[in-house]
Amino acid sequence: MVAAVHEELTRPRVLAVVDDLGAQGASGVLEVKGDPSGAIYLDGGRIAFAGASWVPGLIPRLSGIRPSPAGLHQLLAAREAEDAAVAALAVQHGYLTAAGLHQLIRSIVVDAFLVLVVPLPVNSPVAAIRFTSTRTYWTEMFPRLDIDSVRREAVGRAEGIAQYGLAPTTAVALRELRRPSTVLTREQWAVASQIIGNSSARDLALRHGTALADMTECLGSLTRAGVCSPVRVRERRQLTPSAHGAATATATATGPGPGPGSERLAARPVAGARPAGMGHHGDPGQPPTEDILRQVLAGLRKLS
Numbered sequence: 001m002v003a004a005v006h007e008e009l010t011r012p013r014v015l016a017v018v019d020d021l022g023a024q025g026a027s028g029v030l031e032v033k034g035d036p037s038g039a040i041y042l043d044g045g046r047i048a049f050a051g052a053s054w055v056p057g058l059i060p061r062l063s064g065i066r067p068s069p070a071g072l073h074q075l076l077a078a079r080e081a082e083d084a085a086v087a088a089l090a091v092q093h094g095y096l097t098a099a100g101l102h103q104l105i106r107s108i109v110v111d112a113f114l115v116l117v118v119p120l121p122v123n124s125p126v127a128a129i130r131f132t133s134t135r136t137y138w139t140e141m142f143p144r145l146d147i148d149s150v151r152r153e154a155v156g157r158a159e160g161i162a163q164y165g166l167a168p169t170t171a172v173a174l175r176e177l178r179r180p181s182t183v184l185t186r187e188q189w190a191v192a193s194q195i196i197g198n199s200s201a202r203d204l205a206l207r208h209g210t211a212l213a214d215m216t217e218c219l220g221s222l223t224r225a226g227v228c229s230p231v232r233v234r235e236r237r238q239l240t241p242s243a244h245g246a247a248t249a250t251a252t253a254t255g256p257g258p259g260p261g262s263e264r265l266a267a268r269p270v271a272g273a274r275p276a277g278m279g280h281h282g283d284p285g286q287p288p289t290e291d292i293l294r295q296v297l298a299g300l301r302k303l304s
Contacts, residue, residue, distance in 0.1 A: 010126060015117040015151070017129055022108040022147040034126040036115045043136040046144035049105065050112035054168060054202045058083040061104055062090060064209020070148050084139050091141065102143045109145055111212040113154035120158060120167055123206075156161065157213040164220025165230075168205075168212055171198040172219055172228045182225050191218045198231050 014032055018040060021030065025045035032038050038052030056064065087105075090096045096104070101265050115124065166172070174195050184192065194204055201216035222228050 011117055011119045011124065014126060014129060017131070018117060018147060021131065026131070027136055028131055031128075031130045031132070032116050032126060033128040033130070035124055037111055037127075038116045040112065040116070041136060041138060043138065043144055043270075045147070047109055047147060047150055048118070048136050048138040048142050050109040052112040052115050054115045054206075055108060055111040055212050056179050056206055058105065058108060059086055060206070060209040061108060062086065062096070062209070065096070068244060083139075084142065088139070088141055091137070098141070101141065103144055106145060107211050107213075108148075109150055110153050110157065113150055114157055114213055115168065117151070117221055118154050118158045120161070126186065157217075160217050161213065161220065164217065164223060166201070166216060166220045166223065168198050168202045170219075171200045172223060173198050173231045174227065175229045178226055184222075184225065184227070188218060188222055188227075191215065192222055192227050195228060227260045 014030075018030060021042055022045040027043050027045075028041075030040045030042065032040075032052075036052045036054040037052065038055070040050040041048045087096075087101055091098055091101055114120070160169075170193065172209070174192070189298075191204065194208060201212060201219050204219075205212040205215040219228065223230065
């Protein structure tokens with residue numbers, strides 16, 4: 001049976017259709033056309049798998065596992081098979097446990113829900129919704145996920161992302177640090193080193209096989225730390241490729257950070273062009289701030 005939905009083509013409408021299919025205990029494929037596009041696979045009203053054009057699929061996510069066993073890369077490179085077959089081989093060869101596979105699949109499904117059914121602060125039109133009733137072909141190795149729990153997790157991730165004011169498609173670029181040092185986790189440092197020119201969370205997630213929600217939140221935290229900043233449309237037009245590479249900062253580890261997995265990094269701005277609109281406190285000719293003037297006056301009083 002094939003059912004098509006045409007009215008009120010919005011992301012909340014997609015969610016309503018998913019909820020209805022779950023209540024009916026339906027099995028089949030719900031296809032969402034638009035930008036992003038994707039599909040949600042149901043088995044007896046539960047989610048067997050999901051994917052979206054903005055989200056790395058199972059094979060790219062397997063490729064992005066860190067640390068990555070050499071044998072797993074050889075397995076992925078040697079086969080052009082369906083996700084289920086590659087996942088089965090990865091578990092069979094011991095590169096991934098069954099529990100690890102379930103966790104990875106849930107992460108992909110939550111990412112797909114995040115962009116297909118949860119309204120994000122970005123224009124993501126829906127062109128069509130189509131459900132095809134059919135028996136599932138996903139093996140029992142794939143978990144059957146409860147729709148409510150997936151929705152709650154996706155909404156929670158969306159709320160976390162919204163705190164940073166970034167969408168998965170927001171382009172960011174490295175910037176010169178305005179402070180003498182900053183503290184980054186190893187995850188943040190790894191992501192910062194992947195930013196080349198203008199990069200969005202969607203670009204980096206697809207390129208490196210990482211979770212879209214994790215990448216978006218990490219870029220948001222890097223923006224808050226002053227390591228990078230969103231690139232507005234006007235700045236994208238004004239910046240040349242050489243300027244993109246110049247607005248960077250070098251960092252050296254100076255010792256352990258305040259907690260596990262953290263490092264204190266002393267960063268030195270690299271001389272060169274800066275993106276338009278990005279000032280620097282040490283620019284020549286810039287008048288001293290009130291804080292600096294107070295410090296100077298305090299020092300003079302001590303001398304007198």
